[in-house]
Amino acid sequence: MAARVKTxxxxxxxxxxxxxxxxxxxxxxxARFLTGISKTGLGQYLFLGMPxxxxxxxxHPDANVIVARENFGCGSSREHAVWALTDRGFKAVIAPSFGxxxxxNAYANGLIPIALDGEGLEAALKSRTIEIxxxxxxxxxxxxKTYGFELDPLRKRFILEGGFMEWMATKIDAVRAWEAARPxx
Amino acid sequence: xxxxxxxxxxxxxxVEDLPGENALLFIDRVIAHEITTPQGAIxxxxxxxxxxxxxxxxxxxxxxxxxxxxxxxxxQAQVLRxxxxxxxxxxxxxxxxxxxxxxxxxxxxxEPGLTMACxxxxxxxxxxxxxxxxxxxxxxxxxxxxAQCLILQKPKxxxxxxxxxxxxxxxxxxxxLYVISKISFKGGTGYVLEYHGPVVDAMSxxxxxxxxxxxxxxxxxxxxCEPDETTIGYLRGREAQPTGEAFEKKIAYWRSLKADPGASxxxxxxxxxxxxxxxxxxxxxxxxxxxxxxTVPADANATSLEYMxxxxxxxxxxxxxxxxxxGSCTNSRLSDLRIAxxxxxxxxxxxxxxxxxxxxxxxxxxxxxGLHDVFQDAGxxxxxxxxxxxxGMSMGxxxxxxxxxxxTNRNFPGRMGNGGRVHLASPAVxxxxxxxxxxxxxxxxxxxxxxxxxxx
Ligand code: SF4
Numbered sequence: 127m128a129a130r131v132k133t134x135x136x137x138x139x140x141x142x143x144x145x146x147x148x149x150x151x152x153x154x155x156x157a158r159f160l161t162g163i164s165k166t167g168l169g170q171y172l173f174l175g176m177p178x179x180x181x182x183x184x185x186h187p188d189a190n191v192i193v194a195r196e197n198f199g200c201g202s203s204r205e206h207a208v209w210a211l212t213d214r215g216f217k218a219v220i221a222p223s224f225g226x227x228x229x230x231n232a233y234a235n236g237l238i239p240i241a242l243d244g245e246g247l248e249a250a251l252k253s254r255t256i257e258i259x260x261x262x263x264x265x266x267x268x269x270x271k272t273y274g275f276e277l278d279p280l281r282k283r284f285i286l287e288g289g290f291m292e293w294m295a296t297k298i299d300a301v302r303a304w305e306a307a308r309p310x311x
Numbered sequence: 312x313x314x315x316x317x318x319x320x321x322x323x324x325x326v327e328d329l330p331g332e333n334a335l336l337f338i339d340r341v342i343a344h345e346i347t348t349p350q351g352a353i354x355x356x357x358x359x360x361x362x363x364x365x366x367x368x369x370x371x372x373x374x375x376x377x378x379x380x381x382x383x384x385x386x387q388a389q390v391l392r393x394x395x396x397x398x399x400x401x402x403x404x405x406x407x408x409x410x411x412x413x414x415x416x417x418x419x420x421x422e423p424g425l426t427m428a429c430x431x432x433x434x435x436x437x438x439x440x441x442x443x444x445x446x447x448x449x450x451x452x453x454x455x456x457x458a459q460c461l462i463l464q465k466p467k468x469x470x471x472x473x474x475x476x477x478x479x480x481x482x483x484x485x486x487x488l489y490v491i492s493k494i495s496f497k498g499g500t501g502y503v504l505e506y507h508g509p510v511v512d513a514m515s516x517x518x519x520x521x522x523x524x525x526x527x528x529x530x531x532x533x534x535x536c537e538p539d540e541t542t543i544g545y546l547r548g549r550e551a552q553p554t555g556e557a558f559e560k561k562i563a564y565w566r567s568l569k570a571d572p573g574a575s576x577x578x579x580x581x582x583x584x585x586x587x588x589x590x591x592x593x594x595x596x597x598x599x600x601x602x603x604x605x606t607v608p609a610d611a612n613a614t615s616l617e618y619m620x621x622x623x624x625x626x627x628x629x630x631x632x633x634x635x636x637x638g639s640c641t642n643s644r645l646s647d648l649r650i651a652x653x654x655x656x657x658x659x660x661x662x663x664x665x666x667x668x669x670x671x672x673x674x675x676x677x678x679x680x681g682l683h684d685v686f687q688d689a690g691x692x693x694x695x696x697x698x699x700x701x702x703g704m705s706m707g708x709x710x711x712x713x714x715x716x717x718x719t720n721r722n723f724p725g726r727m728g729n730g731g732r733v734h735l736a737s738p739a740v741x742x743x744x745x746x747x748x749x750x751x752x753x754x755x756x757x758x759x760x761x762x763x764x765x766x767x
Contacts, residue, residue: 148496161376278333
């Protein structure tokens with residue numbers, strides 16, 4: 127388990143548009159499903175805490191990109207929310223803003239958190255398909271219009287190349303040296 | 312340069328500057344609980360030779376579902392246990408455990424100026440001590456156990472000055488609910504909330520923890536209070552703190568962490584709590600809140616209304632309740648239990664009521680004061696410590712459509728049980744409501760049902 131995150135460069139996606147703000151991680155996966163010790167197999171619980179969530183998912187069986195309103199993934203730190211999304215085949219979430227912890231978790235697992243608002247978001251919310259170019263940081267909606275988006279340059283690397291933990295491991299010696307030189311209080 | 316409290320803590324922990332305005336930030340202590348730690352611990356074992364940067368910098372506890380409720384949660388607890396034992400990590404387990412955000416301060420593991428991280432969003436509670444305390448996911452926590460660091464962009468700082476004289480019956484919980492209603496449920500996103508002002512200065516550490524606990528409920532990265540004599544007094548003599556000269560030496564450093572006069576902030580907010588009354592949430596996020604004697608707002612969000620089974624204009628006092636819960640990392644410390652007991656003394660609850668102390672140490676302290684008798688005489692269930700129904704996992708999960716008044720921190724759909732409806736309030740309001748069977752403050756209770764004569 128817990129192998130390197132798979133490389134994601136381009137996503138040709140079908141969307142699941144959720145016209146809601148503040149979809150918290152309790153709605154994405156309720157705590158009663160957090161009883162395991164594995165990162166896999168959580169897709170079956172996705173959106174079971176969201177009123178109307180299961181029906182919405184059933185109506186879009188092939189969706190792999192979520193489009194939602196602001197503050198997606200707020201609340202609990204449970205990374206299970208991201209694992210449930212990726213297990214279910216989702217590659218990206220598009221929303222005007224994210225809960226901080228969810229966004230960090232997404233990057234660490236290769237789920238692309240795309241912050242988009244205004245015209246781009248409205249177009250994405252209406253789009254049944256979407257094309258995402260991670261490297262070029264742009265997406266194209268169904269009507270052929272293209273919108274750019276920002277990605278954190280360091281964390282983008284974890285999406286493109288995976289290996290967040292490997293990267294951290296390369297820092298251990300430097301951290302030890304820093305700690306040894308740290309003034310004691 | 313004048314520095315904020317956050318500046319001071321941050322600057323003392325930057326190991327390296329990284330691309331994208333990120334920093335590699337040293338984390339002094341990692342807290343590990345059974346729900347979010349196993350996957351990361353297993354990953355380190357399988358792919359990184361089971362090597363932790365420094366097991367002495369980790370504190371572990373079984374807290375969310377402890378004792379385990381079933382086979383799965385028993386396995387989670389066992390994984391944490393064997394992992395902690397293998398590495399010589401300090402573990403708090405059945406019999407001497409408690410909710411991580413209650414235990415870590417109570418045992419003195421948090422102190423001013425430290426950086427702390429835990430796979431739990433309410434880690435922000437610990438900011439009450441002037442530490443930078445961060446809730447993170449499992450993978451980042453594993454990274455912090457492997458290399459003792461997080462990759463972080465420095466958060467912005469919102470200085471929140473809280474002033475004025477609280478109205479009758481208002482507590483720290485009412486203050487933070489009010490703050491969230493003012494800055495909004497997502498208004499803190501990207502910020503650390505630095506709480507200042509006379510109201511905060513006058514608060515006990517328990518109250519400051521309640522204030523910081525719900526910083527995440529405004530979307531904030533964390534909350535922080537300046538260390539002062541209250542902080543020092545709280546920490547003196549705690550289990551993880553040194554004694555004698557070693558402790559005195561720390562104090563000098565802690566005192567230096569106060570925000571400098573003239574420090575610059577990304578945002579400054581003044582909150583006047585004069586006359587603030589007890590607050591209760593009506594909706595499905597903690598910012599959807601009104602005074603306990605208020606009504607559901609006219610412009611209430613339709614999705615929230617539908618989930619909560621409410622109409623605009625409905626008076627909260629008219630709502631019949633099915634359950635009451637006093638507990639959680641927000642409000643389950645000894646002072647919270649005292650307040651609840653004061654309301655319940657000589658009275659009877661009329662709905663199923665559960666009182667769950669924040670740690671076994673809190674439980675024992677409460678029992679030494681006879682609080683367990685007060686709760687049980689009132690007809691409430693007095694349990695061992697755990698997170699319990701706060702996250703809808705065990706010990707009093709709320710059934711679909713039922714209404715629970717709760718001293719916890721989240722009223723999200725399904726939070727305390729699928730379809731369950733949660734109204735957040737202070738322990739005093741929960742206790743009063745448990746007697747009334749509907750939402751009400753201790754004042755309402757006094758008016759409606761004067762207490763029986765208390766003998767003894
Ligand atoms: S008491 Fe509730 S909010 Fe606090 S740590 Fe436990 S589950 Fe989380």
